[in-house]
Amino acid sequence: MIAPLEPLIYDISRTGRIGFSLPELDVPETAFPAELERDIDRLGLPEVSELDVVRHFTHLSRLNHAIDIGFYPLGSCTMKYNPKLNEDVARMPGFNWIHPLQPEATIQGALRVQYELQNLLAEIAGFDAVTLQPAAGAQGELVGVLTIRAYHQARGDVKRTKIIVPDAAHGTNPATAAMCGYQVVTVKSDKRGNVDLEQLAKLVGPDTAGLMLTNPNTLGLFDEHLLEVADIVHKAGGLMYGDGANFNAILGIVKPGEVGFDVMHINLHKTFSTPHGGGGPGSGPVCAKAHLAPYLPTPLVDKETKNGQDRFFFRELPDTVGKVRSFWGNFGMHVRAYTYIRVHGAKGLREISENAVLNANYIMNKLRGTYDLAYDRTCMHECVLSGKKQKQKYGVRTLDIAKRLLDFGYHSPTIYFPLIVEEAIMIEPTETESKTTLDQFIDTMLQIAREAEEDPDLVKNAPYTTPVLRLDEATAARKPQIRFRCFG
Numbered sequence: 001m002i003a004p005l006e007p008l009i010y011d012i013s014r015t016g017r018i019g020f021s022l023p024e025l026d027v028p029e030t031a032f033p034a035e036l037e038r039d040i041d042r043l044g045l046p047e048v049s050e051l052d053v054v055r056h057f058t059h060l061s062r063l064n065h066a067i068d069i070g071f072y073p074l075g076s077c078t079m080k081y082n083p084k085l086n087e088d089v090a091r092m093p094g095f096n097w098i099h100p101l102q103p104e105a106t107i108q109g110a111l112r113v114q115y116e117l118q119n120l121l122a123e124i125a126g127f128d129a130v131t132l133q134p135a136a137g138a139q140g141e142l143v144g145v146l147t148i149r150a151y152h153q154a155r156g157d158v159k160r161t162k163i164i165v166p167d168a169a170h171g172t173n174p175a176t177a178a179m180c181g182y183q184v185v186t187v188k189s190d191k192r193g194n195v196d197l198e199q200l201a202k203l204v205g206p207d208t209a210g211l212m213l214t215n216p217n218t219l220g221l222f223d224e225h226l227l228e229v230a231d232i233v234h235k236a237g238g239l240m241y242g243d244g245a246n247f248n249a250i251l252g253i254v255k256p257g258e259v260g261f262d263v264m265h266i267n268l269h270k271t272f273s274t275p276h277g278g279g280g281p282g283s284g285p286v287c288a289k290a291h292l293a294p295y296l297p298t299p300l301v302d303k304e305t306k307n308g309q310d311r312f313f314f315r316e317l318p319d320t321v322g323k324v325r326s327f328w329g330n331f332g333m334h335v336r337a338y339t340y341i342r343v344h345g346a347k348g349l350r351e352i353s354e355n356a357v358l359n360a361n362y363i364m365n366k367l368r369g370t371y372d373l374a375y376d377r378t379c380m381h382e383c384v385l386s387g388k389k390q391k392q393k394y395g396v397r398t399l400d401i402a403k404r405l406l407d408f409g410y411h412s413p414t415i416y417f418p419l420i421v422e423e424a425i426m427i428e429p430t431e432t433e434s435k436t437t438l439d440q441f442i443d444t445m446l447q448i449a450r451e452a453e454e455d456p457d458l459v460k461n462a463p464y465t466t467p468v469l470r471l472d473e474a475t476a477a478r479k480p481q482i483r484f485r486c487f488g
């Protein structure tokens with residue numbers, strides 16, 4: 001099943017070949033302590049030249065897909081192009097070479113970037129305070145729900161043991177609520193993909209700590225009754241958590257903090273174009289309204305002005321839920337997101353979302369009819385199709401369609417998610433793709449639908465052009481072989 005690969009680095013090893021050179025010894029030679037010696041031969045390290053190593057790793061890098069190689073319509077992940085300008089700015093020596101333990105007085109520029117980014121995100125999202133500490137979206141959720149818990153506890157309101165999570169939420173939402181010690185209560189979606197208001201009204205009560213709403217949700221839909229949902233939860237004494245990972249759909253159009261959310265996380269490594277998916281560490285800032293701000297993880301960055309001179313400094317909060325990340329968060333991501341926001345400005349941010357939504361609706365409307373549509377209404381930044389028809393008529397599953405796409409140089413969309421859509425195909429084109437790319441992708445999806453009809457086995461046995469062909473998915477997940485074994 002596995003196509004021939006280039007030789008592994010162990011195969012190109014030749015005894016005596018080396019890839020480093022050291023300057024001549026200019027200090028007295030001493031004996032190496034015997035107890036620290038390792039049996040190098042037993043390790044079986046490859047012996048290779050510098051060029052061998054460069055070729056080996058460059059080759060490996062080419063076996064993978066990346067946003068810089070081709071279209072990456074992975075729903076919910078916002079795999080948009082990350083402008084290289086962000087990289088240039090993050091590599092400026094004043095940002096790149098500072099040490100996390102340097103005194104504040106020597107890193108005023110870096111602190112200013114964090115301070116201004118906090119304020120920019122608060123403004124864009126409509127909140128009062130922002131922490132840049134969380135290292136990912138899921139960690140942002142953890143932080144957000146911990147602040148909700150701290151809020152209730154500070155008021156002596158300790159009977160709130162449940163968090164309500166819609167069935168169209170991202171999977172991390174129920175996991176987060178459970179990790180914070182809450183009982184997860186599921187509320188269903190109605191026929192239009194909104195939270196079912198009638199069921200919600202029955203579920204809330206004095207034991208409701210809050211509701212976690214992914215909005216737009218994983219169906220790519222904006223909840224049409226958002227204000228009512230927030231109202232029902234607030235009237236019961238609960239708080240609204242916003243999963244803002246999908247902020248790409250509503251930048252400059254909706255401020256979540258003004259439509260009922262008390263706390264929300266943002267994924268810099270989606271909406272604000274910092275690399276992800278193996279390309280870099282993430283960053284999941286959390287935005288809070290004033291009543292939750294005292295509990296945010298620290299440090300925050302603050303500013304004081306004396307004699308017309310600004311001074312930026314790290315601020316602790318007495319009631320913080322604690323520290324969640326070493327040092328000061330993933331600073332390199334903050335620089336990239338800051339650059340991205342400053343380059344686009346308010347008007348540009350709005351255009352980002354308008355184009356993201358336009359692109360998703362374009363794909364949805366070109367593919368409807370050929371593929372089933374889970375919820376037939378205008379979508380936001382992503383659309384959810386279903387391969388139900390292809391499965392029932394020709395025995396071609398969504399998995400097969402996803403595999404066939406690889407032959408055309410595309411990354412697969414997200415599949416079998418959200419769980420409430422049978423044979424789901426969740427496509428998020430993002431705003432950075434041209435109409436040419438979208439049209440090529442649409443043509444490919446239409447071609448695969450024809451193949452499913454005329455030659456189902458062609459689709460079922462795909463892919464044919466990738467370094468590794470069809471894998472045994474179950475064994476690959478349960479018994480992954482992720483390292484080369486040179487000793488049997």
Ligand SMILES: *Cc1c(COP(=O)(O)O)cnc(C)c1O
Binds near residue numbers: 139214245
């Ligand atoms: C990506 C995503 C998350 C989780 O973010 P990570 O940075 O991967 O932890 C949460 N919710 C939604 C809707 C997402 O798309």
